[in-house]
Amino acid sequence: MKVGLIVDSACDLPHEFIRKHGIFILPLTAKIDNRTFVDDHDPATTQDFYDQGLLDKGHQAETEAFSAEQIRDLFLQKIVPNYDVAICETVDRSRSKIYENATEAMNMVMAQANTVRAQAGIEGNFTMRVIDSKQLFAGQGLLAAYTLGLLEKGLSKNALRHQVETFSQKLWICVVPRDLHYIRERARRRGDKSVSGVAAFLGKALNITPVIWGRGSVGKPAAKTRSMDAAVEKVMDYAVRRIQAGLLTPTVSLSCGMNWDEIEALPGLDRLKQACADNGVELLLSRMGITSSIYIGPGSICLSLAAEDHEFED
Structure with missing residues (x-):
């Protein structure tokens, strides 16, 4: 059983850590001076953002979560064919609509996932969970690192969710x-x-x-x-x-x-x-x-x- 960890782009982790552990980044978008950036933690895009001094105009930026439909399409293309179980941890739901949209997308994905897998010749069912991390930024990163350790233990989905939510309070x-x-x-x-x-x-x-x-x-x-x-x-x-x-x-x-x-x-x-x-x-x-x-x-x-x-x- 292949398990994938998904975090949104409000989660701060070293790029090499993300790459090494195969963490999937659920993007958010930012609009500054009529320019739109898709924040998927791509190092080149991030470096360009810093080099141009766009952070100094960040208070004028509009940040926006991907819609439920965008997330659904992303999950069906990138997650469903490649994992049997997916755990999606989002930024605190009070700070963004990403949890709400990801949960709605999950419900749509679950209705189509097995059909997508069957068409791709993949055996077995697909399942996923969306978890409100109740964290921000470096806190999200720490929770993701902890979750990776739990995934190696082969816990059930419910046990995993319980341990993640309990640990988040610490x-x-x-x-x-x-x-x-x-x-x-x-x-x-x-x-x-x-x-x-x-x-x-x-x-x-x-x-x-x-x-x-x-x-x-x-x-x-x-x-x-x-x-x-x-x-x-x-x-x-x-x-x-x-x-x-x-x-x-x-x-x-x-x-x-x-x-x-x-x-x-x-x-x-x-x-x-x-x-x-x-x-x-x-x-x-x-x-x-x-x-x-x-x-x-x-x-x-x-x-x-x-x-x-x-x-x-x-």
Whole structure:
């Protein structure tokens, strides 16, 4: 039985990791300055997006999930003929219509899948599940990495779904946005009032850079610093402490909305790499894809790890 893992393009993972494990990317689209980008994590497309400085205009971008019909066609062409079981993990359903559309597409696919397989001379039935990851970006990436480990155990679909959903509740995320004005403008265009104009003004006027921390996609300001570097240092220190205290899975996911030379120069990254090496933890270090970089903004970072309940400053 061949099992395939599908994630949407809001999921941040290293390209080599995606390629190595055969993870299928369900694309989203982004429109900026009358140009449309299909974000399927293609490295060349992502590099072009960064090189042209389009991320600086990301607050003006319109991001859109593929329709149920588009997803259906994609699944029938790429997934049904190649896998017996497919697991599709989507970004938190409150942030995108991708879960809703993928679920609708799944129902349409299930009505046609066996016919498609029979016409292709493939024996056996096809089945799939769509799971709301309740995560964003690096958190989605960490959940996907965990799911790959479960797939190797040959669990039933129901057992797999239960373990994925249970584990998702143990994921913690840190986000450091470089520009609160960017996030405020993005939120305004999306009708999200969670970032106030006052907070954005203070962040700009006083050079306050917050660390947003919490479980899954629900976060709160855990620290306020006077510079991006100071905020990044706090996140790196937090991750090192949690690694030394013991993680629930030996993986940390870190995605960054910047070029690789800037990523490698991040303060505290060397300490994080050393802590991972000393404790047998895999660091999934990636550059943010188009979707997540538009959402959080240029120069931002997102880190995720799995741990028991704790406080940011433990």
